[in-house]
Amino acid sequence: MAFQTYSLFVLSVIMISFGQVESRLNLLQLQNDIDKLKADFNSSHSDVADGGPIFTERLSSWTERNEKRIILSQIISMYLKMLENTDRSKAHVRNIAEELQTLKESLSDGSKKIEDLKDLTKLQMSDLKVQRKAVNELFSVLQKLGDTSSSHKRKRSQFQRLCKC
Numbered sequence: 001m002a003f004q005t006y007s008l009f010v011l012s013v014i015m016i017s018f019g020q021v022e023s024r025l026n027l028l029q030l031q032n033d034i035d036k037l038k039a040d041f042n043s044s045h046s047d048v049a050d051g052g053p054i055f056t057e058r059l060s061s062w063t064e065r066n067e068k069r070i071i072l073s074q075i076i077s078m079y080l081k082m083l084e085n086t087d088r089s090k091a092h093v094r095n096i097a098e099e100l101q102t103l104k105e106s107l108s109d110g111s112k113k114i115e116d117l118k119d120l121t122k123l124q125m126s127d128l129k130v131q132r133k134a135v136n137e138l139f140s141v142l143q144k145l146g147d148t149s150s151s152h153k154r155k156r157s158q159f160q161r162l163c164k165c
Contacts, residue, residue, distance in 0.1 A: 030099060033092035040086065040093075070117075073110030076103050 038044070055075050062071045083097045104111070124130055 030096065033095050036090075036092040037086075037096060040090070069107050069110040070113045071110075073104065073107035074114050076100055076107060077111065077114075080104065 058071060059068070059075075062068045079100050080097065083093060083100070086093050088094055088097070125134070
């Protein structure tokens with residue numbers, strides 16, 4: 001049951017995290033729908049607090065906007081999966097599911113990135129062919145890493161010049 005309550009809270013966090021999405025959502029109506037869903041799941045049950053939050057703690061460690069899009073797309077997918085097993089004849093369930101689907105579509109780049117990460121974990125690094133390919137790409141990967149870190153350094157030094165701290 002803890003999953004449902006914290007999941008519903010995170011839905012609110014997700015919607016507020018993206019200003020461009022927020023304008024398309026009726027947050028007051030969604031809050032009412034979420035309250036009804038909480039009642040459906042009996043989320044005031046005492047076991048909800050066991051083990052702490054499911055999503056909100058994870059969200060705090062993803063700080064960059066693009067990073068958040070990745071984790072939020074995965075969280076949205078989990079909500080949609082949860083709602084597949086609920087009574088879709090209820091208007092509040094349908095409304096929440098529709099809004100989640102809209103959010104998922106707006107975060108589609110994050111979903112693709114999640115799939116890329118999953119695919120990476122499936123690579124058989126003990127396979128000689130995979131190792132050969134990896135070695136051939138190593139310099140290119142390191143270059144991209146260097147490009148990324150140098151752009152962060154450049155942004156930081158530009159900020160320091162502009163800042164009168």
